[in-house]
Amino acid sequence: MELFKDKYTPALIDRTGDQMRLFYPEFETQHFKELVFAEGWEVLEFKARIRRITESLTLVLPADYEKALHILEQAAPQLRGVEYLFVPDFIEVNGLAPERYDLSMRYLTVFTPYSSSEFAVRPFIQRYPNQTIKYLMEWTESHDEHIRRLASEGSRPRLPWGAKLGEFIVDPTPVLPILYALRQDESLYVRKSVANHLNDISKDHPDLVLDLAQVWQGQHPHTDWIIRHASRSLLKKGHPAALSLFGYHKQEAVHIENLKLEQDQLVTGEDLYFSFDVVNHSGEPQMLRIEYEIGYMKANGKQAPKRFKCSDKMYPEGRSTVRTKQSFKRITTRKYYAGLHSLTIVVNGQETESVSFVLKVD
Known part of the structure; x- marks a missing residue:
């Protein structure tokens, strides 16, 4: 599997240099390449490689900040995607001085459609909070x-890969006024950002997000989608108020029976297949959020639980059989340890039946 840092190949750096030369013939492409791949490059991770490329561009582009930005602006349409985050990063590195502030804010919006400025705007929020919030509010009307997404994504308190605010x-x-302004945005791209922003907030202020969700609920289909997606961490944790808000009530007449594993031992790389019956004795259909929790064995010999969504729908009266699987293929974000693991079915936030299995690490 290709890592993000591996996107920075000599060919990509060559293409970047060629684009710079189109709009700045004095650009020294070979010198730029030598600066990028200088000593220590191999040990740099993704964000550090972005910064190395930014610093190299800074040394090769004109010292005049506005002139350098104009060159990048002309090249930016050909420098699209996550691998070109060094374009807005140029502003973060070179544009934080007070006399460059307004120019920097303008160019953050110029670059963000091509390679998001969500990381580059954060130091400006930290250094000039009140001034930058005013810009973000203006961007919500773009x-x-x-640009509208940048207003929400750039100000997320816990943006992945970004410095915490x-x-x-x-x-x-x-x-919150930024999120309020975008709560009915026509763009799913923007609504996802608003929901993710609120989900960030819910980790520290769950009651604030739930109070807001109660006020927003029913205002607009777009807003309903946002608050549902924003509450996913609270729902996963089984937060009673969140579950109740979306109609997931504690079920005395719903039971899980016949929880079965196809195998009680497996090796990393395989899938764990399992099934169970949802028995609804209430006499009427019930809205059920069904999750399963894997108790992963850790290096210290203890299990650490991780929940996964299984289904979220209306279950009829009577018995319904659910069959699904969980992958144990190797991924970069999880290390597997051999030993006893557990599987627990969770219904509307309540743990029900559990079974154990053994994972072998090859």
């Missing part, structure tokens, strides 16, 4: 969905 983790109220 005709461009990428500690002030908003403690008190997210300054950014």
Whole structure:
């Protein structure tokens, strides 16, 4: 599997240099390449490689900040995708001085449709919070969905790969007007960002997000989608108020029976197949959020639980059989340890039946 850092091949750096030369003939492509692949390149991870390329561009492009930005602006349409995050990163590295602030903010919106400025805007929020929040509010009214998304994504308190915005983790109220402005956005791309932003907030302020969800619920289909997606962490944790808000009530008349594994031993790389019956004795259909929890063996000999969504729907009265599987193929985000694991079925936040199995690590 290709890692993000492996996207930075000599060919990509060559293409970048060629684009620069189109709009700045004095650009020294060979020198740029030598700077990028200088000593230590091989040990750099993804974000560090972005920064190395940014610093190399800084040394080869004109020292005049505005002139350098204009060159990047002309090249940007050909530098699309996550691998070109060094384009907005150029602003983060070179544009934080007060006299460059307004120019930097303008160019963050220029670059974000091609390679998102969500990381580059964060140091500006940290250094100039009130001033930058005003810009973000203006961006919520942009005709461009990428710029509207930047307002939400760039101010997320816990953006993956991004520096945490500690002030908003403690008190997210300054950014709530941004999310309110985007709560009915026509773009799914923007709505996903708003939902992810609220999900971030829910990790530190669950009651705030639930109060907001209660107010927003029923206002618009787009808003309903946002609050449902924003509550996913609370639902996964079995938060009673979140479950109740979306109609998942504790079920005394619903039981899980016949939980069975196709095999009680497996090797990494295989799938764990299992089935169970949902027995609804209530006499009427019931809305059920069914998850399963894998107790993964860890290096310390203890299990660490991880929940996965199985189904989320109305179950009829009577017996319904569910069959599914969980993959144990190797992935970069999880290390497997040999030993006894567990599988537990969770219904509307309540743990029910459990079984154990043994994982062997090849």
